Amino acid sequence: MSLSARLDRLPLSRPHYVLLLIGGLGYTFDGMDSAIVAFLMPDVRHVFALSSGQLGLVASAAPFGFLFGAFFAGYLGDRLGRKKVMMYSLALYAVASLVAASAWNFEVFLIARILAGAGAGAESAIIAPFLSEFVPRHRRGWFIGALSGFFSFGFVAAALIGRFVVPEIPQGWRWAQVITFLPIVMLLWWRRSLPESPRYLQNLGKVAEAEQVVAHFEQSVLDATGAPLPEPDPHHAAEPAPVKFSLGRAIAFLWGPAMWRITAVTWLIWFVITFSYYGFFSWIPTLLISKGLTVTSSFTFSLYIYLAQIPGYFSAAWLNEKLDRKFTIAIYLVGSAVSAFWLSAMTDTLWITVAGIALSFFLNGTYAGVYAYTPEVFPTWLRATGVGLSSSFGRVGSITAPLIIGIFATQWGFAGVFGMTTAVLAVGVVCTLLFAVRTAGRSLEDITAKEIIGKENPAEYPAAH
16 A cells, blocks of 8 residues: 555545644744735835835845745755755744845845845745645645635734734834744744655655654544544656756756746746736835825735635635635636726726735735645656745745835836736736646545656657666
């Protein structure tokens, strides 16, 4: 009986939900770090006497770090272990946040924000592939979609900090970043509670360790449910042979005959959603202020917009299993495009906020589909690398969006900003429907066997060890 078949037959129960909580808290703080910069920008601009160009660098600093963190974390996660990379990336994020809080000049603040982004990016890229390797195939779409929903709690927390800490207490922008340092205490919990992925261990050739992890997990599920475990699927696809690889060989495989279409579509989806998402959320408080709101009022409206993320994520997580990840992504991208177009036509503050709430709902629902889909389409030996590189490419969008939108806002105004966003989202819809693969209800090994190995020239596959 294969280890993957044993994992896929388990019902969702307390051990799975503990992993969901642990990984979800990591995403909560990643979301908080992504969102907090929007509320720091007005004060940081004043304290360091920044130009508009320098302020754009502040908005792009964390996404720039995120790009490199995600790029290297995926590869290191496949080579050194998912758990180890998660823990070190969390430590980097927390310490860099504390340095940013105490920054005495713009240069120190900017570098610290880049490093904090690198830690958050590394952690974000590794959590989804790590947990996807524990979850049964029939609930994986909901589970990883719900996992990504924890980002929304971080955004809401950032909005609350932006509303009640930043403007209300002296040096509030510094204290806001001290709060983002707090997840450092999670390291002690993670170190004791997290097992390493058995699929990763098996690919490394550590079959005995993988067996031990699966046996302990099965026993935990048995204790939690009090019912006999289901029989595994006799037709479950077998695990492929262990593979070792270099980063260059991995990239070559991703763009080789078997994987290029999957890689291209996945990278494009990440770019489209990340460009639209960060362009919107980085600038919405500033854009609201330009419409005549006070700083406090704009932060209050932003809180309403951020709250819409929660039902966006969890409705899409539910839809992941009812339809398929690719259709969830397409539906929520369409909703995002319609909402962005609606927002571009609004001039009244109330209707801008309502349209912003709709856009927030659909953008975040898209992410619930994307986070569930991406780990599924890469083989185990390349899963973290594939997710990391996809996320990293998406961060090109998050880096360029604040700068491009800053230019669009100056030249073409509010309507131009969200008119452009509509066009970008429309491209994502078409490519997703035409080229993304279906993954719902399929084991990770089946997707690899049918969508990748079955289509390639065996000579192109990296040599097994």
